[in-house]
Amino acid sequence: MTQERDWNALSDDEFRVIFREWVDANCPEHLRFMRKQRPTFDEVAEWYHALNDKGWLSPVWPVEYGGMGLDAGKHIVYVEEWARLGCPRIPDHGIGLTGPLLIEHGTEAQKAEFLPKILTGEHVWCQGYSEPGAGSDLASLRTQAVRDGDDFIINGQKIWTTLAHCANWILLLVRTTNSDKRQHGITVILVELSSPGVLVRPIKNLREEEDFCEVFFENVRVPAKNVVGDVDAGWALAKTVLGHERIFLGAPSRPEYALTRLEILAKDRGAFEDAAFRSRFAKLRLDLYDLGSAFERFAKVLREGGTLGADVSVLKIFCSELYQRITEEMLTVAGEEARFYDDLMVGDRGIDAMNLYLDSRAPAIFGGSNEIQRTILAKAVLGLPSG
Amino acid sequence: MPRLILDDPDQTLEMLRDSVATLAERVDGAEVFRSRRARDAELDRDLWSEMATAGWLGLLLPESMGGSELGAGELTVLAEAFGRALITEPFAALAVLPGRILANIGGAAAGEIATGIADGSRIVPFLWQDTRGARAPMTLSAEGTLSGQVDLVTAAYAATDYLVLCKQDGELALVHLPARSERFSLSSRPGLDAAMIGQVTAKGVSVDAGSILARGATLDAALSDAIEMTRLALAAELAGVGAKALEETVAYTKERVQFGKPIASFQVIQHRLVDMWGDAEFACAAVTNAVEMMRDATPEEAGQSVLAAKARAGDSAVTITRRAIHLHGAMGFTDECNIGLYNKRAITLNAALGQAEELRLEFLARETAA
Incomplete structure (x- = not known):
């Protein structure tokens, strides 16, 4: 298997332009910015197959196994552009979990049997x-x-x-x-x-x-x-598979998207005329900005060829809690309308406040709850003694 | 543990860190703090001279003004190291702010004053705020006499010169005057971080035309840039204060035994310490980002990054140090314990040039206007 070129030989910016142009031209419009965080395979199958046909389904697998073989810096670009363009999440346990585990620890027979079928979508x-x-x-x-x-x-x-x-x-x-x-x-x-x-x-x-x-x-x-x-x-296998991808648990894309929804809703409902709201909004805006700065500090470690320590989970904690605070603010701005389960209307545009609020409950739990993360950080980073 | 992580190809930054650390081995910041307080002093002259000799006071100034012509990276690493070592001399107020204004204005007169700041021979506070921080409360009459009252002055008594931001016909003007004049009357109040804060009243001080260093757009630009650089220095110092207070608290809670165990083994304490650590990490990341934006981004983006850094580092340092007092228990409430000094210093630095909320609102206003 081959890639059309050696992506890692490009600068991050060059790769970003190439990746963005193709994705923007090929990811179907009706799949962008889906309400559903986890669509099923059938719902996004056309996008899955299009990516595989291009050879871009699996960013990190080595080229010999049909991946793009991206280094961590390029992988960050891949994930950032994916989020920016609102591409749907594809069922990715094969790409992100089983594949890397087999590539690292599987037998040749297992690799030959399973890896190609992940890429074709035969195995989900x-x-x-x-x-x-x-x-x-x-x-x-x-x-x-x-x-x-x-x-x-x-x-x-x-x-x-x-x-x-x-x-x-x-x-x-x-x-x-x-x-x-x-x-x-x-x-x-x-x-x-x-x-x-x-x-x-x-x-x-x-x-x-x-x-x-x-x-x-x-x-x-x-x-x-x-x-x-x-x-x-x-x-040990189950614990090591994540590697540098732990950074993505703290990627700002969810809170970023939610903040744009909050801003649209707040403008329409006149909330910015309220000084107290402006202060709260400014706090959320700056928390998002600073999350970007903190994310960049860890991304830089990866770009320079380093490995992440336990400290990267500070991003996951902050990001998931910020996402919650933003969606909670949406309910406050919604006022009497906060009781509606369906979208809040701004002109003829729906703002999925309740959808986002409910969605934001999950990231503080999955991937190791934030309390578990804090306990791990206490030991691994601060060296605090066990109880 | 949290610290600024900046590119350091020729090890300049590491050398700066080392030189502050070497000084801190000889000079105990907490001791200087307490002795300054006991004397109702505005600054510690010996320590200030050492800082001048080390080249720190003229760090940003051009070589023609006796400076080292270094940049934002060096400035933040130095200020962070001061924060960590609890060196609480008024570096931002007496070196960065007036030095940067003078460097921006340029010219022989400004250069001479700046050279004096760099070598420690001149103490040049910037007189520009009233008690509540409003700008340019003094007025310069058409006949050339200066009147009015400024507050929040660092080293009002120790000053050799004053730089005064005043209004003349509704326009801003920057005036340089010798501090010794019978027509200035001074008073001072104790500051939280053991430095007296001065109030200066001018009763018709005569100003000749040659003492007016700048006006109008030149002055506006010089001032905005200097404020931005000073905010960055404050942010870095706050990041250092917060990170060091966290380390002190981690060490203390590991040693302090109750119920037969170090209190750091209790999960409720652990989670609070982790949150404090997260605050410190975010503060360092925000300052790092600002340094990188100043190097790589547009002036507008850089300006936003500095507002964010000062807001984040201020909030973080004040919160960390306040929680640090609590985690030291009754000991933390004593004057003898150093941890309270970090909180006092954090509050003081946070109060200067805009607290977090004000800076966040400014960020939002600029973003909306853009």
Whole structure:
């Protein structure tokens, strides 16, 4: 496989122009700035396939596997322009999770089997980590896999599995050994969701969308060749896969979009005439500006070839909390209208205040809740003692 | 731990940091703070001379004015180091602000005064605000006499010269006068950070035409730029104060044992410390951004970045140091404990040239107008 050119040989600005022009010309208008944060594969399939045909579906995978092979700096440009142009999020667990994990830790056979099918969209992946009793405390997971000849037999339950009902494969963390050290005895295994004994049940979220699911496993037989890495040693694999992409949990695009909506609504409703509102708006505006400065400080580390430390999650905390404060302000500006579930009208244009408000509840929870992040930072960055 | 991260190809910035650190080994900032307070002094003359000798007072000035002709990066690293070392001499008010105004105006007269600032021989406060911060309260009559009252003056008594921003026929003028005149009357009040704050009343001080250094558009431009650079210095110093107060507090909470454990092991304390750390990181990132924008962006964008940096660093330092007092418990409420001094310094620097909310509203107004 090849790319049309060596993207990393370009400057970030040159790459930005090329990337933006093509994306703007090729991402369908009706998919821009979708209300839905997590559209299903079918809803965005044409965009997914267009990206793959261009060779731009997978920004970070090495070129030999069909990726663009972008360095971290170019990847940041890719993500920034994607957000600026309002492109929809594609079901990306294959691109962002299973693919990198296999490239790093998979066998040649696994890579040959799975990577091409991620790119064609034949395999749509979901991530089976959380369980009813294992959320923030992920290492307490109990879904069990027992060896039986050439197979493992899996029993247990996953939950909060995003888009599992639209996926056909799941990257599963299972317990293969019960050990005093809970991080030991966890294994990564690839499971086809059409296997007998798998049941997927969507859960309706606060926005009345079905974008996460429960997944039940009852005596599900999975070939042992689907184990990634070594049996019992999956914890380290599951924790390392994010790498430099942790920076994107703090990318300013969500609060930035919400602030533009707030500004439109506030202008129309006359809120800027109120000095108290102006002060609050100015605070939100500057928080967004300063988030950009802080994001840039970490992006610069990546551009200069460095690696991110635990401290990058300060972005995730600040970004998710800012997003919430902006959407809460939208409800305040809405006044009596805050009771409406559908869009607030500014002329003939809808402002999805309630949609954004509800959406903003999630990022403070997923990817490690903000409280978990603070506890990690306390130890990793400030060196504070354990309780 | 949070600090400014700037490109430093020839290690100038690291050398500046080291030289302040070397001074701080000999001179205990907290001790100077307390002795200045005990004497009702405006500044510490010995320390000020050392700062002049080190070349810090003329850092930004052109070589023709006895300066080092360095830029925003060096300025912020130096001010950050002062903040960290609790060196609370009036660097921004007596070196950066008047020096920058004079450098912007240029010419022989301004150059001579600026040279004196750089070598420490002249103390030249800028007389330009009333008690509430309104600009140019003094007036210059058509006959050339200066009258009125200014407040918030740094080193009113120690001054050798005054730079006065006054109004003449509704237009701004910048006047240079020797500080010794019977027609100036002085008073002062204690400042929160152990420096006396002066009030100067002029009762018909005669000003000859040669003492008027600038007027009109030249003066407006010189002043805006100088305010911007001084705000940047204040922001950097605030970032240093906040970061150091955080470090002191982390160290203290690791040592302080209650219920058989260091209090830093309690999650409620940990999360507060992490939030303080996040504030300090954002302050440093905002100042770094401003330095980079001054180098790379348009003047308008650079101006916005400085407003953001001063607002962020001011808010952060005041909040961090206030929480730091609390986390030191009763000890933090004593005068003996240094942590309170960081809070006093943070409030003082934050109050100068616009508190956070005012700066944010200015940012918004400029953005809306653009």
